[in-house]
Amino acid sequence: MSKAITGKLAAGEGSSRYGNQRRDWRFWLLLAALLGIVAALFAPRIVQTGNVRDALLVVDVTGSMNVRDALIQNAPATRLVAAKRGARDILAGLPCGSRLGLAIFTERRSFLLFEPAEVCANFAAIAGSIDDLDWRMAWEGDSYVARGVHSGLAMAAGLKADLIFMTDGHEAPPLPGGALPDFEGKPGEVAGLLIGIGGADPSPIPKFDQDGRETGFYAEEDVPQENRMGPPPEDAASRAGWNPRNAPWGGEEATGTEHLSSLREEHLRALAAQTGLGFVALGDGRGLLAAVEADTRPRPVEMRVDTAAIPAALALFCLALLFGLGATTSRRPERLPTR
Amino acid sequence: MNAVGAVWEGLTRGWGVDHPAVLALLLLALLPLMATAFRRRGIASAGLVPDDPLSRLVGGGLRVAGVVAIVALVLGLAGLHRREQSVEREGTGAHLVLLLDRSSSMDNSFADAAPTGDQESKSAAAKRLLAQFVARRPHDRIAVAAFSTSPMPVLPLTDHHEVVDAAIDAIDRPGLAFTDVGRGLALAFSYFAEDTDEASRAVLLVSDGAALIDRRVQDMLRDAAARTPVHLYWLFLRSRGAPGIYDVPTSGNDTAQANPERHLHLFLQSLGVPYRAFEATSPQAVAQAITEIDRQETRPIRYVERIPRRDLVRPAFLVAAIAVALLMAAKLAERQLRPAGRGGTKAEGAPATDLRRAA
Numbered sequence: 001m002s003k004a005i006t007g008k009l010a011a012g013e014g015s016s017r018y019g020n021q022r023r024d025w026r027f028w029l030l031l032a033a034l035l036g037i038v039a040a041l042f043a044p045r046i047v048q049t050g051n052v053r054d055a056l057l058v059v060d061v062t063g064s065m066n067v068r069d070a071l072i073q074n075a076p077a078t079r080l081v082a083a084k085r086g087a088r089d090i091l092a093g094l095p096c097g098s099r100l101g102l103a104i105f106t107e108r109r110s111f112l113l114f115e116p117a118e119v120c121a122n123f124a125a126i127a128g129s130i131d132d133l134d135w136r137m138a139w140e141g142d143s144y145v146a147r148g149v150h151s152g153l154a155m156a157a158g159l160k161a162d163l164i165f166m167t168d169g170h171e172a173p174p175l176p177g178g179a180l181p182d183f184e185g186k187p188g189e190v191a192g193l194l195i196g197i198g199g200a201d202p203s204p205i206p207k208f209d210q211d212g213r214e215t216g217f218y219a220e221e222d223v224p225q226e227n228r229m230g231p232p233p234e235d236a237a238s239r240a241g242w243n244p245r246n247a248p249w250g251g252e253e254a255t256g257t258e259h260l261s262s263l264r265e266e267h268l269r270a271l272a273a274q275t276g277l278g279f280v281a282l283g284d285g286r287g288l289l290a291a292v293e294a295d296t297r298p299r300p301v302e303m304r305v306d307t308a309a310i311p312a313a314l315a316l317f318c319l320a321l322l323f324g325l326g327a328t329t330s331r332r333p334e335r336l337p338t339r
Numbered sequence: 340m341n342a343v344g345a346v347w348e349g350l351t352r353g354w355g356v357d358h359p360a361v362l363a364l365l366l367l368a369l370l371p372l373m374a375t376a377f378r379r380r381g382i383a384s385a386g387l388v389p390d391d392p393l394s395r396l397v398g399g400g401l402r403v404a405g406v407v408a409i410v411a412l413v414l415g416l417a418g419l420h421r422r423e424q425s426v427e428r429e430g431t432g433a434h435l436v437l438l439l440d441r442s443s444s445m446d447n448s449f450a451d452a453a454p455t456g457d458q459e460s461k462s463a464a465a466k467r468l469l470a471q472f473v474a475r476r477p478h479d480r481i482a483v484a485a486f487s488t489s490p491m492p493v494l495p496l497t498d499h500h501e502v503v504d505a506a507i508d509a510i511d512r513p514g515l516a517f518t519d520v521g522r523g524l525a526l527a528f529s530y531f532a533e534d535t536d537e538a539s540r541a542v543l544l545v546s547d548g549a550a551l552i553d554r555r556v557q558d559m560l561r562d563a564a565a566r567t568p569v570h571l572y573w574l575f576l577r578s579r580g581a582p583g584i585y586d587v588p589t590s591g592n593d594t595a596q597a598n599p600e601r602h603l604h605l606f607l608q609s610l611g612v613p614y615r616a617f618e619a620t621s622p623q624a625v626a627q628a629i630t631e632i633d634r635q636e637t638r639p640i641r642y643v644e645r646i647p648r649r650d651l652v653r654p655a656f657l658v659a660a661i662a663v664a665l666l667m668a669a670k671l672a673e674r675q676l677r678p679a680g681r682g683g684t685k686a687e688g689a690p691a692t693d694l695r696r697a698a
Contacts, residue, residue: 026376027670034667037660113493114506122502128495139488139515309416312656316412320367323405326374
């Protein structure tokens with residue numbers, strides 16, 4: 001109450017002469033605030049370059065992606081579900097203006113579903129499309145991952161996008177002699193990365209009947225354990241039952257662990273080195289997005305940035321200072337008028 | 340608690356801020372209630388001051404101006420905006436599933452050879468004309484599915500046509516081996532299983548051939564057609580020399596194995612849904628067929644129109660500017676209390692209104 005009265009008095013009974021006043025600090029703070037706000041009202045929008053990404057996302061939908069050795073929040077999930085989850089994280093993490101296309105991989109090539117489209121406006125459609133990915137979309141049982149990556153690179157080059165290839169690296173049938181097929185493109189011409197999915201320990205691969213019902217797991221004799229296309233390996237002569245004409249790979253059935261699947265990290269790293277791509281194993285979302293940003297090329301776009309916030313923040317600071325000092329300094333009047 | 344949530348929900352449905360954390364600064368708005376922008380002077384006795392309701396009102400108003408200035412500044416800094424709104428409108432259009440053949444024969448020209456020179460492959464012609472078709476139908480909700488050796492869902496029903504264009508752009512890439520049209524159709528029907536909207540629904544099948552439909556898949560399709568009434572269009576891109584869908588072969592040879600196209604046509608006719616087939620042997624004929632489909636699918640549809648978000652940062656700053664300008668005007672009219680006899684006579688000069696504002 002008394003404050004209001006003092007204020008009233010101070011103003012009402014003031015000096016009669018207009019220009020003869022000393023301006024106090026409150027006046028200057030108020031003036032600064034007003035100037036700041038006016039500056040904010042007329043602040044220009046400056047053009048700044050931001051970075052967006054254009055990427056082609058290829059997801060492996062072959063049989064080995066049905067292995068349940070991936071983890072989502074510490075619960076086991078199939079590799080394909082984990083891949084879809086990762087793909088969604090990438091979609092959500094890309095800045096607006098980025099473009100994402102989707103393709104699937106089976107057999108020996110990548111098959112384009114749609115070309116890169118802007119991620120923010122089309123978010124629901126792209127997310128729905130990722131959700132719909134299914135192993136039933138695969139058109140062949142083979143899984144020549146290295147060739148699939150090569151064809152993905154060629155496709156990405158045509159789309160002027162970077163490649164994000166999600167796979168477990170399980171080659172079926174195995175590569176002859178374990179050697180990578182030749183890469184015809186130029187390493188590093190298309191940027192991007194391979195995202196490895198799956199656990200380190202060999203796990204059985206689920207088997208499905210023609211109606212899509214799970215019927216068990218692949219056994220050793222169900223899958224080719226050795227690639228017998230092309231010339232036999234160098235050491236074939238030392239195998240039991242070897243005959244150069246009748247049994248060039250040796251006389252016995254190949255044995256092995258090709259019916260079990262794990263993340264073939266070494267193979268994927270070698271493939272990444274051959275093609276100039278990066279490699280990351282799918283972990284939690286944050287590391288994934290950082291890897292995607294590190295390995296894909298930024299495309300500079302002009303963004304209009306509003307500069308109004310700076311003078312407005314200054315004005316807010318001045319006002320806060322004005323009223324804050326007023327509230328915290330002594331509540332006593334400054335000086336009693338004396339004669 | 341629920342009521343509070345409901346109120347909050349109501350407040351934030353249409354409005355939003357970009358940086359909610361900045362809103363913590365709203366606490367600063369309490370400061371003008373505790374302090375003033377004016378000098379404080381003590382006077383000997385409060386009894387000196389006559390009770391003046393108008394002064395009191397103006398004094399309160401200036402405090403409110405301080406609060407308003409800070410609130411407006413904080414809201415502006417937080418990026419206040421009216422959210423993107425969607426308004427339902429009535430128009431003409433349909434819910435449409437584009438079911439596209441991605442088999443490798445689509446990469447050939449209508450003469451069934453690798454396209455040379457100025458020839459256009461069937462898939463390239465389909466791509467060009469479908470893109471035009473989609474562009475002419477802005478209100479449609481469109482889904483895209485592809486089929487070849489296996490059916491592939493490409494896009495769910497969406498009204499963002501940019502991504503539909505991106506999916507149509509992908510169809511002239513090299514295709515796969517086979518043409519499993521039956522399971523492709525089953526996939527197309529499944530898009531409408533969860534679509535409860537009363538809009539006209541249509542499936543546009545674009546293919547250059549057909550294949551035997553498994554009997555079980557046939558039954559499945561009959562079920563699906565009975566459950567979800569759709570309009571079915573088959574745009575048959577017929578290559579030169581290929582059997583047409585209307586040609587009745589010589590007796591004894593009229594089997595589904597020998598004439599899959601004709602038998603697919605018969606099967607689709609037997610589904611009991613409105614069905615039309617268009618046999619196109621050239622890009623021009625495809626264009627005509629698509630125009631005809633465009634003409635047919637003009638039933639009313641409720642579509643969602645988006646009103647883009649509106650930034651309210653500048654208006655917020657304008658409010659702050661007006662509030663601070665009021666404070667400034669009051670500050671300029673502030674007079675110092677001086678001891679009588681030193682600064683001339685009291686209470687003359689400044690007009691009465693100014694005095695009150697200054698209070």
